[in-house]
Amino acid sequence: MEFRHLGRSGLMVSEISYGNWITHGSQVEEDAARQCVRAALDEGITTFDTADVYAGTKAEEVLGRALAGVRRESLEIFTKVYWPTGSGPNDRGLSRKHITEALHGSLRRLQTDYVDLYQAHRFDNETPLEETLKTFDDLVRQGKVLYVGVSEWTAEQIGRALKIADEMGFDRLVSNQPQYSMLWRVIEAEVVPLSEKEGVGQVVFSPIAQGVLSGKYRPGQPPPAGSRATDETGGKNVISRMLTDDVLTRVQQLEPVAADLGLSMAQLAVAWVLQNPNVASAIVGASRPEQVRDNVKASGVKLESEVLRKIDDILGPIVERDPAKTVSPASRP
Numbered sequence: 001m002e003f004r005h006l007g008r009s010g011l012m013v014s015e016i017s018y019g020n021w022i023t024h025g026s027q028v029e030e031d032a033a034r035q036c037v038r039a040a041l042d043e044g045i046t047t048f049d050t051a052d053v054y055a056g057t058k059a060e061e062v063l064g065r066a067l068a069g070v071r072r073e074s075l076e077i078f079t080k081v082y083w084p085t086g087s088g089p090n091d092r093g094l095s096r097k098h099i100t101e102a103l104h105g106s107l108r109r110l111q112t113d114y115v116d117l118y119q120a121h122r123f124d125n126e127t128p129l130e131e132t133l134k135t136f137d138d139l140v141r142q143g144k145v146l147y148v149g150v151s152e153w154t155a156e157q158i159g160r161a162l163k164i165a166d167e168m169g170f171d172r173l174v175s176n177q178p179q180y181s182m183l184w185r186v187i188e189a190e191v192v193p194l195s196e197k198e199g200v201g202q203v204v205f206s207p208i209a210q211g212v213l214s215g216k217y218r219p220g221q222p223p224p225a226g227s228r229a230t231d232e233t234g235g236k237n238v239i240s241r242m243l244t245d246d247v248l249t250r251v252q253q254l255e256p257v258a259a260d261l262g263l264s265m266a267q268l269a270v271a272w273v274l275q276n277p278n279v280a281s282a283i284v285g286a287s288r289p290e291q292v293r294d295n296v297k298a299s300g301v302k303l304e305s306e307v308l309r310k311i312d313d314i315l316g317p318i319v320e321r322d323p324a325k326t327v328s329p330a331s332r333p
Contacts, residue, residue, distance in 0.1 A: 001044030002300045006280045007174040008199025011116065011147055013076050015274055015299040017047040018292065019205060019283035020059045030062055032287065037066035039289035043296040047076040049203065049283050051121055052106050053083035060109035068111055078203070079106045080151055082121035084333055093332045094124035094132040103139060118145040119177055123157045123328035130164055137170040149175030149203070154326050155190035162198050173200055175280065178326065180204035182213060182272050182315055183242065186325045192278045201280035204273050208284070212242045213269035215255055219248040246318060253314045257307065270298035272311065
């Protein structure tokens with residue numbers, strides 16, 4: 001496993017992070033989740049990403065139990081706040097009340113005194129940005145949060161937050177967690193240039209496009225049994241928009257590219273996002289330990305420019321590049 005700085009901070013993170021969106025507490029049983037976490041640790045992954053909203057807070061609980069007994073200083077634990085975790089009007093958003101209460105809940109579920117990175121899971125249009133950033137800064141000063149970041153914010157929103165932090169003397173954002181893959185490149189036009197200039201690193205999710213880039217979904221064929229596309233608890237809805245024959249036909253053409261490099265298609269997909277120097281880490285999820293072991297082999301892989309051009313030629317018009325696709329709810333959900 002290789003390691004990179006998270007943005008311009010001193011924090012080092014593993015190039016491959018383990019994330020439990022959709023899986024822990026939902027798609028896979030706890031014993032399987034524990035096996036996946038153990039495989040991640042065995043393969044040198046030190047960075048673990050979750051969120052309070054995943055599986056209605058159950059994902060944090062599962063991860064906390066899976067990591068119990070592991071030396072805390074050897075881990076980087078990330079979580080997030082924004083989406084509803086209760087039925088009350090203040091059980092959502094980025095107000096001082098919700099952020100503070102949500103963090104205490106996350107710490108309890110994760111069985112830790114602090115998180116290494118606390119992330120605003122979306123932009124809250126109903127809370128003054130100054131209030132959100134001051135609350136984050138207070139939690140850093142209390143030692144409950146070491147670094148702060150955001151997830152799926154636009155370049156304009158990130159820029160505003162950095163300006164306020166500089167003016168008010170708050171801790172700056174060190175990271176953004178966007179969706180990023182060969183198929184979904186909406187951060188490249190605006191978010192990445194700003195982030196490179198300001199020292200913000202990307203911790204990207206869905207580098208394998210929820211499994212589409214693994215090659216297991218075939219055009220004209222039903223999805224494999226037990227795959228994310230058959231998961232009625234949430235995975236199916238997330239992945240369905242990419243399971244078109246046009247997308248799947250082009251993805252199949254990546255198979256010989258990966259084979260020539262001695263990589264699986266999933267390894268090629270993860271290695272591809274890591275070619276972007278602004279990416280600090282790629283988050284992978286898994287329902288089986290062997291998926292973790294396969295994905296980590298992408299760490300340290302260097303793709304030549306000719307390979308990158310070939311990938312671009314194959315995927316062509318199915319790549320999404322519009323930065324306007326990064327959207328937070330207009331009002332709290």
